[in-house]
Amino acid sequence: MVTRVLRGGALLLLGTSGAVAARQPPPAAYVWNLPTGFPAPRVPADNPMTVAKAELGRHLFYDTRLSANGTQSCGHCHQQAKAFTDGKERAFGSTGDVHPRNSMSLVNVAYAGALTWANPSLTRLEDQALVPMFGEHPVELGWTKPANALLDRLKRDRTYQHLFATAFDRTPTAFSIDNVAKAIASFERTIISARSPYDRYHSDRDNNAISTAARRGETLFFSQPFACFRCHNGFLMGGGADFEGRERDAEGSVEFHNTGLYNLAGALSYPPPNTGINEITHRAEDVGKFKAPTLRNIALTGPYMHDGSIATLDDVLDHYAAGGRTIAAGPKQGVGHDNVNKSRSIRGFPLSADQRADFLAFLNSLTDEAVLHDPRFANPWPPPQETR
């Protein structure tokens, strides 16, 4: 009898997590329900998509406790109503640091071959999630590794106790920075946008979904001398989509372009620290080269360019029509048209008022209102109570 009790106790001690794990059903695999023309996203083998992980990630994404001082979440710079951008020229961190660059949209980020404006090697959302958490230049969420205080905050919260247990397991080790990053990445991969009028025109063959002007604008987009599609290509209308089964060439799948936005005198023709992929490669020919962002929802994601230095789509058209921007005076003075690294595709073109209207109609047809209101991508936390 004593032996039997001891054996039972030993089983309890040894098997706590195993027994619970055995009772816990395997996490439900995430079903993409992809729209026509959208291939399966490439998902890292060590972070398969599950419903539970994406749901945990959504809570983390919108939780201001993710910043050390409790003031900011990922959702501050990536707001659903603005197609997961923030409407600012440049983002602000939780301690007031100004980010050197404009917040990129997270819409369809599951397909982004490179995740940031100017880092060809940052290709996994799991890695990218750590940058705002631990980055120091600028400070964004303001943590220092190992960020035990963050994990303690999460462990104490009953919602997270449930969400981490469902997404990973019930052991205390489930609360790790690695799992936080995996969950946030999983949520971000779910934000797929393909319900714009342009999609209805193409996928559903609904000729009334977009205006005649927008159809003309699409034709201009794909025609000489504009040829916008050379940089904004594929179903993302952006640089370098990646997806399951796509072959990656030696140079990587994403091209970076100097569009003649600046031409400062001296060795660096773009104002530091925004020197493009030159920041990473240190090659002179890479100064000013940035990723071409997706044009999906572009009407919602201004101001534009890597530093938010162009306010409207109208002004962006002027920039490309001129084949580069001229800044007449001040510290950024220079004729961008003549930048030695400028892409050969940026040559300038006359743009009539009709053509401008057609371009804008086309770009506006890329707005997917549904993604802005989809509850699957919305903040799950109740609004903060006002202090009385």
Place this chain on the structure above:
Amino acid sequence: MTGNGRRLRAAALIGMTMAATTWLHAQAADTLAIAGDVSKSMTLTAADLKAMPRTTVSLMDQGREVKYGGVLVAEILARAGAPLGRDLSGPAVATYVLASGKDGYAALFSLGELDPAMTSSDVIVVDTIDGQPLFDYQGPFRIVAPHDKRGARGVRMLQRLDVVRLRK
């Protein structure tokens, strides 16, 4: 560049662009012209193309299989009297075909690479995608070169096939 140089460049650009984009608002009939060093220049309509022997090629486009329907370029050129098959020998081998779109974009193919008796490039003039007409920005006709590694020769809004024989 001098001020005069800039003005000249701007004027040239305006001329090029106006010439290249007036087609967009024009209501000209959508036809495909075959001209140059052929015995019988011709202009084909969409209906003409539908009546020719049809070919379908399947391509993977961003992870998705797309089926293009159309007519082999060689089939069209044969009707215009271009030298193909046994006739494609000697000086005639130095012949190329320039495929041009309404917007002025153009791509070049040697006649030899278009001739199924010489190679199997399967270059076609397509008028359908997955059984549907091409979209405005692509059609009504387009070149598809299914074995090209890049799509740069896939001339959209195809308007002309000009045959040029370099050695008579």
